Amino acid sequence: MKQITGGVCAAQGFKAAGVHCGIRKNQTKRDLALIVSDCPASAAAVYTTNLVKGAPLLVTKEHLADGKAQAILCNSGNANTCNADGPQIAKEMCQLAADQLGIVPEDVAVASTGVIGQPLNLAPIAAGMAPLAADLGYDNSLHAAMAIMTTDTIAKEAAVEFTLGGKTCHLGGIAKGSGMIHPNMATMLVFLTTDAAISSELLHKALSTDVQSTFNMVSVDGDTSTNDMVVILANGLAGNAPVTEENEEFAVFMKALNTVTMQLCRMLAGDGEGATRLLECRVQGAPDLATARTVAKAVICSSLVKAAMFGADANWGRVLCAIGYSGAAVDVQKVDVAFASAAGRIEVCKDGAGIPFSEEYAKEILLKDEIEIQVNLHMGEAESTAWGCDLTYDYVKINGDYRT
């Protein structure tokens, strides 16, 4: 497994593009992205569990029902959600892309991100389709990654190279997400591509399994978006014998997928709205996986823990408090807590009670950009990690007047 560059274009036969078409007022901001495979691909997706679903999700779900797709079209600046004409607009977007690419609209996945409840004007998208197609290139992942950003401060790309049946394969992706992130079965917008050959069924199995330990373990603000979606296309151009059963090759594919998604998770959490720090909560010693995940997410989601981390304050009582209300059946008298970062590691709570520690050293550890909150429940062998970020003035600023 080798880290490579190229994002959503790392895999053979995938072109990408991103242009400014005019949905956003800021003309320097790309707002329309396209990802295209040279040939039809196996496709799978997972969607937000929010009952309010963006119109593009409904249309994408319909189009991916046959397990096939060839292109992904995505705009930022408007979520096309809670609009009476939403589904119609989403369908017309697919038609526009299909016409441009000479494929059928049913092979287009569509996504939108941005403000909810404001009609999405089709005109700039229609006008932008030709420039978008002109921008398509085998090394333009970054353009697409930039075009799907909302309040993100950095474009998010990752990719790996791996081997299946003697053939060199690639898997890569781009992601956007900064606020309204608290996934529940899927998350944010993530587009993944691979040249590995794999059946739609196993592709879906791989994706839906992977998100449980990756994107579903990321929280920025506890708000599950209406437009979260993860889409993966596998075009088979690597030439491996297609993966059609859960054998060792499937395991290799899962590992490649997980390597990319884990990186994207860390990028998403670290770029959470207003964030100054990436927080990881690693829970060990849980009686089972569900407990480990519940505890890790509760700690990562606590506003008080997040604010304490912003202040580099080793207020471990808030960690214990979050574990206590997580809903997990934990023996709080057995819990150990430690903080770790590039500056070192410090134990602050043993058997559910405080122990003396150096506040100065703790401060030094917590002033780093990436902080690990380590929890040991001493009840078993299961473990889990969740990712989040600190709660800052800028989060409030960004979200106090988002629409204007």
Added chain:
Amino acid sequence: MKQITGGVCAAQGFKAAGVHCGIRKNQTKRDLALIVSDCPASAAAVYTTNLVKGAPLLVTKEHLADGKAQAILCNSGNANTCNADGPQIAKEMCQLAADQLGIVPEDVAVASTGVIGQPLNLAPIAAGMAPLAADLGYDNSLHAAMAIMTTDTIAKEAAVEFTLGGKTCHLGGIAKGSGMIHPNMATMLVFLTTDAAISSELLHKALSTDVQSTFNMVSVDGDTSTNDMVVILANGLAGNAPVTEENEEFAVFMKALNTVTMQLCRMLAGDGEGATRLLECRVQGAPDLATARTVAKAVICSSLVKAAMFGADANWGRVLCAIGYSGAAVDVQKVDVAFASAAGRIEVCKDGAGIPFSEEYAKEILLKDEIEIQVNLHMGEAESTAWGCDLTYDYVKINGDYRT
């Protein structure tokens, strides 16, 4: 039902006191409170559902097991939670109060609020007991209300006068709470007193029923405290025939209780850490009470809704989003949303989709101190209200470095 003053001393035979004993460094801040009934009283309490429970809660639970108590001792500045010697310290606090008052320690309820995981020094409490007793007075509710404050900016008192069996009764209380507020079966610290005669059993029934529609519907930051507790003492000095069954008099008592607790709820939410606005979410048209409550709390708890209200931004999409992930089985295509305040009312969403509205008028409405978010689910007759506050820079500031 008449609003009166007097707080926890509004009822006959209740004295209160609050002094600075030295738990806090700031010598102008009272940090030790005492409430005493002239005679033994029926007593009931509800406690946080957090698995991590402050030591005082465990001791209070033990002391109230017989349904009787005569005094409540509470300190602020230190929660006496997650300390190895916590239970012992809490018991010794009861003993100190009992010795001072000439009663048995088992008739003392004890509470603590403040930082978690730092040992509570008994010395200042022991030294403060005599001054505390000297401060006891029949009109000193405010001293006690001030002594239990942490990050609260205002002392919280409420009281009513009502009639039971021809006798004039009173019920009043004090509350503290500003952060770490997301009650689950109980909340914050609330001490209630009444001179009505009522059995311990019915007193407990009244309290545990009432909190479900009052304190359990308040959220400041989604963090369920380890030390939340609501205690009520009923000393019977009003002379009414004791309420011992669920008759009309019990209903009158419930109404008196609810009037006081509702006022305290609004004060708690309005004084949430860093808050500039009190938010009320009123859900109507729900198929059942549980759905109404789930939806109301999800809206009130959403960080994005809270931040939008801070910015006076009519971003109703976030309200719909919160309803969608609340977990309630709602038909999102039927939902109406409106904002209301002293400046007027504006409808912003109809049948789950946006409708045109004046942004200027919406802004005017949302710039008031008290905002009502009105949701109609159009599915039935049940309704519920939840209280919260906006999310502000100051919340982050207060909680970024709470311990120092």
